[in-house]
Amino acid sequence: MRMDELVKFAPRPTGAGEMFQLLRDGQPRTRSDLATVTGQSRSTIAARVDLLLASGYIAPAGEASSTGGRPPATFAFNPAARVVLAVDLGATHSRLAVTDLAGRVLAEHGEPIAIGEGPDPVLERVVELGHRLLAASGRPLDDLVSVGVGLPGPVEHSTGRPINPPIMPGWDDADVPGLLGRRLHVPVLVDNDVNLMALGEHATQWSTVDDLLFVKVATGIGAGIISDGALRRGAQGAAGDIGHVAVPGGPELPCRCGNTGCLEAVASGPAIAAALRTLDVSADASGDVVALVRAGDLAASRLVREAGRHIGEVLAACVSVLNPSVIVIGGHVAESGEHLIAGIREVVYRRSLPLATQHLRIVASRTGAAAGVRGASAMAAEHVLSAAAIDALIT
Amino acid sequence: MRMDELVKFAPRPTGAGEMFQLLRDGQPRTRSDLATVTGQSRSTIAARVDLLLASGYIAPAGEASSTGGRPPATFAFNPAARVVLAVDLGATHSRLAVTDLAGRVLAEHGEPIAIGEGPDPVLERVVELGHRLLAASGRPLDDLVSVGVGLPGPVEHSTGRPINPPIMPGWDDADVPGLLGRRLHVPVLVDNDVNLMALGEHATQWSTVDDLLFVKVATGIGAGIISDGALRRGAQGAAGDIGHVAVPGGPELPCRCGNTGCLEAVASGPAIAAALRTLDVSADASGDVVALVRAGDLAASRLVREAGRHIGEVLAACVSVLNPSVIVIGGHVAESGEHLIAGIREVVYRRSLPLATQHLRIVASRTGAAAGVRGASAMAAEHVLSAAAIDALIT
Numbered sequence: 007m008r009m010d011e012l013v014k015f016a017p018r019p020t021g022a023g024e025m026f027q028l029l030r031d032g033q034p035r036t037r038s039d040l041a042t043v044t045g046q047s048r049s050t051i052a053a054r055v056d057l058l059l060a061s062g063y064i065a066p067a068g069e070a071s072s073t074g075g076r077p078p079a080t081f082a083f084n085p086a087a088r089v090v091l092a093v094d095l096g097a098t099h100s101r102l103a104v105t106d107l108a109g110r111v112l113a114e115h116g117e118p119i120a121i122g123e124g125p126d127p128v129l130e131r132v133v134e135l136g137h138r139l140l141a142a143s144g145r146p147l148d149d150l151v152s153v154g155v156g157l158p159g160p161v162e163h164s165t166g167r168p169i170n171p172p173i174m175p176g177w178d179d180a181d182v183p184g185l186l187g188r189r190l191h192v193p194v195l196v197d198n199d200v201n202l203m204a205l206g207e208h209a210t211q212w213s214t215v216d217d218l219l220f221v222k223v224a225t226g227i228g229a230g231i232i233s234d235g236a237l238r239r240g241a242q243g244a245a246g247d248i249g250h251v252a253v254p255g256g257p258e259l260p261c262r263c264g265n266t267g268c269l270e271a272v273a274s275g276p277a278i279a280a281a282l283r284t285l286d287v288s289a290d291a292s293g294d295v296v297a298l299v300r301a302g303d304l305a306a307s308r309l310v311r312e313a314g315r316h317i318g319e320v321l322a323a324c325v326s327v328l329n330p331s332v333i334v335i336g337g338h339v340a341e342s343g344e345h346l347i348a349g350i351r352e353v354v355y356r357r358s359l360p361l362a363t364q365h366l367r368i369v370a371s372r373t374g375a376a377a378g379v380r381g382a383s384a385m386a387a388e389h390v391l392s393a394a395a396i397d398a399l400i401t
Numbered sequence: 402m403r404m405d406e407l408v409k410f411a412p413r414p415t416g417a418g419e420m421f422q423l424l425r426d427g428q429p430r431t432r433s434d435l436a437t438v439t440g441q442s443r444s445t446i447a448a449r450v451d452l453l454l455a456s457g458y459i460a461p462a463g464e465a466s467s468t469g470g471r472p473p474a475t476f477a478f479n480p481a482a483r484v485v486l487a488v489d490l491g492a493t494h495s496r497l498a499v500t501d502l503a504g505r506v507l508a509e510h511g512e513p514i515a516i517g518e519g520p521d522p523v524l525e526r527v528v529e530l531g532h533r534l535l536a537a538s539g540r541p542l543d544d545l546v547s548v549g550v551g552l553p554g555p556v557e558h559s560t561g562r563p564i565n566p567p568i569m570p571g572w573d574d575a576d577v578p579g580l581l582g583r584r585l586h587v588p589v590l591v592d593n594d595v596n597l598m599a600l601g602e603h604a605t606q607w608s609t610v611d612d613l614l615f616v617k618v619a620t621g622i623g624a625g626i627i628s629d630g631a632l633r634r635g636a637q638g639a640a641g642d643i644g645h646v647a648v649p650g651g652p653e654l655p656c657r658c659g660n661t662g663c664l665e666a667v668a669s670g671p672a673i674a675a676a677l678r679t680l681d682v683s684a685d686a687s688g689d690v691v692a693l694v695r696a697g698d699l700a701a702s703r704l705v706r707e708a709g710r711h712i713g714e715v716l717a718a719c720v721s722v723l724n725p726s727v728i729v730i731g732g733h734v735a736e737s738g739e740h741l742i743a744g745i746r747e748v749v750y751r752r753s754l755p756l757a758t759q760h761l762r763i764v765a766s767r768t769g770a771a772a773g774v775r776g777a778s779a780m781a782a783e784h785v786l787s788a789a790a791i792d793a794l795i796t
Binding site for chain 2: 021046160169170216217229231233234236238239240241242243244245246247248250251252253254255256263265267319320322323324326327328329330331356357358359361362364365366
């Protein structure tokens with residue numbers, strides 16, 4: 007790209023967006039603090055503080071203590087300045103929230119959906135619920151700055167379009183950002199549900215951990231990867247798609263993908279339910295499996311633990327490849343309690359090298375069913391809080 | 402950390418380091434170009450240009466064309482401003498180079514070593530060769546700004562210390578940066594050889610690719626991961642350590658780690674040589690295997706291809722986890738030609754989902770035995786070219 011073209015597309019940074027990044031930790035600072043840290047002149051800092059105050063993204067935070075004379079004013083990030091709409095769409099259930107820019111929930115709603123009805127009716131309902139949640143939050147549409155959407159299938163993150171999603175008939179290549187953006191007039195970010203669960207768990211529970219793997223065990227099995235503090239999506243957004251990895255030493259069961267012995271074919275909720283049926287125990291879905299384990303059914307508990315071991319075989323490989331310090335196990339099947347994680351731990355700690363496991367924690371999700379909507383909120387907020395976004399806003 | 406402590410440790414940025422990042426692409430720019438792109442005042446830009454010119458990191462690059470009046474001067478990154486020492490230490494061979502800041506080799510040397518002699522004699526020799534290579538480059542010691550070192554074992558990157566390296570007796574927890582830094586008086590960065598091979602291949606051959614996996618197949622098997630454009634080391638620097646991942650469907654051969662069926666136990670150079678010996682073919686090491694394949698030995702070719710299939714089983718899992726767009730196969734065994742990659746491709750394309758493989762390329766290393774030293778140069782140069790490093794230098 008030639009210089010003059012580059013100039014045409016780049017917003018002129020005022021430096022305010024970058025200074026704002028320092029304030030995102032929420033700590034109050036004086037103009038003098040900011041001048042000291044950035045090495046910039048008091049007049050430059052004062053101009054930037056004025057721009058940010060006018061935008062509402064920072065707000066007065068009282069007076070600093072003074073060694074004499076008039077105490078200086080302090081400023082801090084004001085997460086209440088704007089709101090985002092967070093949308094988690096599953097195969098049969100949706101969960102939406104209006105949150106502030108720090109992920110604080112102002113209004114929330116969940117209801118059954120049928121994702122297979124296609125994008126038009128489903129997204130129409132999202133728009134309707136979005137307006138209702140804004141009203142319930144007491145915030146006007148003008149305060150909405152972005153929307154984050156999670157979908158239960160592969161998504162090309164750069165365009166926000168689903169790519170051949172197996173359980174979402176009618177959604178292939180649907181312009182989700184366009185369909186929602188035309189109605190809500192703000193940027194719309196889209197990702198798959200597992201990536202957003204990883205983001206949600208990381209942002210709300212493990213923000214000081216740089217390397218985290220989130221594993222969803224439900225109808226399907228998938229993972230979201232946080233590496234060096236950020237979500238890694240890979241070249242086509244397919245990173246973490248571990249459901250069709252072959253399980254070392256696992257049974258050679260046929261998989262819907264055409265291969266045999268895939269992780270989903272041997273350890274997903276439906277796979278456990280199918281194994282229970284061969285023992286004449288009635289179980290149709292992940293929910294039945296969880297209910298049986300919770301009721302103390304020994305066969306169900308044993309099969310969930312065995313599924314954990316198969317998942318552990320694949321996660322042992324993930325530990326060798328990624329060297330995370332935390333693995334979070336989420337999804338419906340994880341709600342059955344300790345049996346799943348016990349099976350996973352057993353194999354991961356036996357199969358991986360000591361250097362990679364000595365500080366490794368394998369834990370249950372703390373955000374549970376809210377992981378996805380928390381992640382959608384974090385993704386939407388991040389989009390408007392970057393240095394470039396703040397500069398574009400206030401220029 | 403309190404604000405006053407933060408201030409104590411942070412260099413006062415002049416903004417020159419950040420402006421320098423714009424110039425790292427090597428394109429000549431005028432002061433006016435820089436003012437336009439950054440949105441900063443001409444006087445601010447002029448001051449920063451003066452600081453960078455004085456440092457030598459940018460240099461005059463002729464005059465821009467003019468629409469009238471005196472044509473304005475242009476400036477560009479000057480990679481010849483300083484030099485780095487790149488050191489690749491293997492078990493039995495070393496390779497060292499003095500390069501400029503763009504990785505251009507000014508002087509290079511390789512010789513046999515015995516890494517097991519321990520850090521003192523080996524690093525003493527590195528210092529001696531470093532001085533000789535500087536002299537051969539015609540550059541004084543004062544021009545040296547950093548050293549990059551690759552070691553054949555696990556390294557804690559933050560401290561530069563080897564961690565229980567299996568083939569480096571006497572090196573456990575050795576203070577490599579301290580030992581070299583006290584003699585050469587510059588920062589010393591240390592990483593394992595595979596990470597540096599990944600960096601070297603990426604920096605010199607695939608710099609526009611964001612997601613790349615480099616796989617070394619030699620006495621051991623390991624990988625280096627480039628994700629979103631940067632090397633990912635994981636929580637303990639052990640990311641990419643795939644040698645002890647269980648091969649799905651592979652033979653249950655015992656491994657030196659205590660487990661069975663590890664990738665190294667079934668597909669490394671020594672494993673292929675052992676399999677050849679069971680066929681009464683004399684082969685002691687990776688080099689023998691490569692020589693046999695090159696000589697057209699059918700058993701060796703078949704076994705190398707079979708090793709490729711085992712590696713492909715593990716790489717199929719890596720493809721699902723990481724979704725790279727390029728996999729580069731390097732290391733001694735890869736020098737045997739197409740058989741190894743053919744086996745790898747066969748399994749990866751069969752075992753991975755179409756979304757992850759449709760744009761995936763699996764290729765042989767182009768830098769070959771120079772990958773490590775190129776990566777050591779890239780790591781050392783990056784350390785001194787970041788915005789913070791440039792600011793610290795010129796303040």
